[in-house]
Amino acid sequence: MTSAAVEITGLRHRFKETLAVDDLSLSVRPAEIFGLLGPNGAGKTTTIRVLTTLLPPQAGEVTVFGFDVRRNRMAVRRLIGYVPQALSADAALSGRENVALFARLFDVPRAERRARADAAIEAMGLREAADRPASTYSGGMIRRLELAQALVSAPRLLVLDEPTIGLDPVARSGVWERITQVRAETGMTVLVTTHYMEEAEEFCDRVALMHRGRIRALGTPLELIASAAGESLDDVFREYTGDDLDSGGFSDVRAARRTARRLG
Numbered sequence: 001m002t003s004a005a006v007e008i009t010g011l012r013h014r015f016k017e018t019l020a021v022d023d024l025s026l027s028v029r030p031a032e033i034f035g036l037l038g039p040n041g042a043g044k045t046t047t048i049r050v051l052t053t054l055l056p057p058q059a060g061e062v063t064v065f066g067f068d069v070r071r072n073r074m075a076v077r078r079l080i081g082y083v084p085q086a087l088s089a090d091a092a093l094s095g096r097e098n099v100a101l102f103a104r105l106f107d108v109p110r111a112e113r114r115a116r117a118d119a120a121i122e123a124m125g126l127r128e129a130a131d132r133p134a135s136t137y138s139g140g141m142i143r144r145l146e147l148a149q150a151l152v153s154a155p156r157l158l159v160l161d162e163p164t165i166g167l168d169p170v171a172r173s174g175v176w177e178r179i180t181q182v183r184a185e186t187g188m189t190v191l192v193t194t195h196y197m198e199e200a201e202e203f204c205d206r207v208a209l210m211h212r213g214r215i216r217a218l219g220t221p222l223e224l225i226a227s228a229a230g231e232s233l234d235d236v237f238r239e240y241t242g243d244d245l246d247s248g249g250f251s252d253v254r255a256a257r258r259t260a261r262r263l264g
């Protein structure tokens, strides 16, 4: 048994000719906010899909609080709250109904559902808007609603795939404030992917820089910046990969548009 929240050893995943994840190993400690950083196509989503049991690993070992994603799929699922990049809220339902739906889906005991949904809505700052249809929410509110949905089952590990993509700076910091507050109050472990280096620098305890399926550097933002004699994580990324983070180009635009469309 390991004491890590997440332990990944030698993970490899190939889609036909694309090696999406290439011998990746990392360990996430309980109660930390761990950032998996990298440009579009680096392999972050594939790693997360394996970790959340949505994609079986082709090679390597992945455990969540000691449970193996292959052998103990249901146990792993019960420990995880997951907010994918794609929309997971229903526009026609109110915020409260959306969260209640997740409480049922995740087998929150009937007697506790109401209180847990109220607590998750409150924690995400949505009490006033809870009875309005989600179609009237701003992009930041939808993200916070999706966080409330993921939190209603009281997960030990919260997995967030690009939680602030497509949001304006104010909405982005609103989302991060809520994430850090929940972590402080509950001791929940948070694994987040992002390609916004400045957010990772400010809010993550440790980060791994991922590029073309591999981890290029891992440590606290300050350690990494010092090791690269740089001023920001952007400098670190350039130092370890020889690339600019914005080299995502077309897929970057496509990802942002995808998010913009779902909010329309």
Ligand SMILES: Nc1ncnc2c1ncn2[C@@H]1O[C@H](COP(=O)(O)OP(=O)(O)OP(=O)(O)O)[C@@H](O)[C@H]1O
Pocket: 015, 016, 018, 019, 020, 038, 039, 040, 041, 042, 043, 044, 045, 046, 047, 162, 251, 255
């Ligand atoms: N289902 C799939 N079929 C084929 N190729 C895939 C599939 N999913 C991902 N890939 C490829 O694997 C590589 C890694 O993709 P992945 O989505 O994991 O990266 P990412 O870092 O999460 O980027 P993004 O933020 O754009 O999702 C990319 O080259 C991508 O095109």
